[in-house]
Amino acid sequence: MTELLYLLWTFFKIGACTFGGGYAMVELVKEQVTANGWMEMQEVLDFIAISESTPGPIAINMATYVGFNVAGLPGAFMATAGVVLPSLIVIMIIARFYKKFIVNSYVAGAMRGLRPAAIALIAAAMISFAAEVFLPVGFSVGNFLTFEMLFSVITLGLCLFLVYKKAKPHYILLLSAMCGLLWGSIQNIFM
Amino acid sequence: MSEKSNKLGACLQLFWSFFKIGALTFGGGAAMISFISAETVDKKKWITDEEMLDIVTVAESTPGPIAINTATFVGYRAAGVLGSVVATLGTVVPPFIIMLFIAAFFDFFKSIEAINYMFTGVRIGVIALILKAFLKMFSSCKKDAFFYVMFALAFCAVAVFGAGTIPVIISAGLIGVGSVLVSLRRAKK
Numbered sequence: 001m002t003e004l005l006y007l008l009w010t011f012f013k014i015g016a017c018t019f020g021g022g023y024a025m026v027e028l029v030k031e032q033v034t035a036n037g038w039m040e041m042q043e044v045l046d047f048i049a050i051s052e053s054t055p056g057p058i059a060i061n062m063a064t065y066v067g068f069n070v071a072g073l074p075g076a077f078m079a080t081a082g083v084v085l086p087s088l089i090v091i092m093i094i095a096r097f098y099k100k101f102i103v104n105s106y107v108a109g110a111m112r113g114l115r116p117a118a119i120a121l122i123a124a125a126m127i128s129f130a131a132e133v134f135l136p137v138g139f140s141v142g143n144f145l146t147f148e149m150l151f152s153v154i155t156l157g158l159c160l161f162l163v164y165k166k167a168k169p170h171y172i173l174l175l176s177a178m179c180g181l182l183w184g185s186i187q188n189i190f191m
Numbered sequence: 192m193s194e195k196s197n198k199l200g201a202c203l204q205l206f207w208s209f210f211k212i213g214a215l216t217f218g219g220g221a222a223m224i225s226f227i228s229a230e231t232v233d234k235k236k237w238i239t240d241e242e243m244l245d246i247v248t249v250a251e252s253t254p255g256p257i258a259i260n261t262a263t264f265v266g267y268r269a270a271g272v273l274g275s276v277v278a279t280l281g282t283v284v285p286p287f288i289i290m291l292f293i294a295a296f297f298d299f300f301k302s303i304e305a306i307n308y309m310f311t312g313v314r315i316g317v318i319a320l321i322l323k324a325f326l327k328m329f330s331s332c333k334k335d336a337f338f339y340v341m342f343a344l345a346f347c348a349v350a351v352f353g354a355g356t357i358p359v360i361i362s363a364g365l366i367g368v369g370s371v372l373v374s375l376r377r378a379k380k
Contacts, residue, residue: 023324028356045314056286059256064290087255091263113367120345126321159319180312
């Protein structure tokens, strides 16, 4: 029971501290699930890919998946309820006087502070994930002179090209999956 | 028809509309809003175009994922408190069911070697996706000196000094409110 309440509380915090949705919550989710030992960094990355390729908001996908892994169906239910509750509560309070809310200068002020912070959190998440994937055992010159690193850098280069070309997320995921499959097959055959 | 059965009918329709939205939109957030707007403004006429714009503004500046905030708000406008609960449930149920299946079979998928190879590549692809989201949000923002200072402070706090995400978000909001207080006081003088 305490585990279920803890899931509810953790995902309530995630819901209550997310401004902007989607990728703005990645750093917060990563921090919470790794600190609790619910997921490894790499699993979080795998999971973003899965969220991106299944319908529904990332927040819901993530809560359901983590909740299920920690405590089965009741866990999935509690975590999803937790991430949704702040929205429900806040919107129900605000809905009556939302016209005033929109023009309130303190709300605008808070957003002026929150927006750059949310964007900075995305950048921080990106850097910590990149460090995890490219430098899993820390920084040294030897790590850079491997075929694996060559493969990673080529894959990243191709993905960045697609980002530059404003390709849809699915194409980026598909391309990187094919790169991974190719690299795996090469390893199997030649190494 | 009594008002009560009217309301029940409205809630059933709300649930079904948002169930479709939850089941058919990929990528969350922005993609969802255009779908919600097509369904609830153009098709069902529960809310007006102008209301929809206001709702998105509110959804962006209140805590929680934008898609959920928007669903809750549209539900409230259409059928009150019950409407907001029903619309939120509708959005949540499809991904909830799909994720249960994925969670149940994920270990099995991971035992297939080819899928593991794909994931080694996909992890790099996801980094590119995060970069894409970052660039999109960064370029759509009005950037003044205050923005850059806040951005740098938040980034350093988390990436360099390992501060917790929640304290950083709360402080950023408070600093933003503080900046309004300071400019109001200046305006008085």
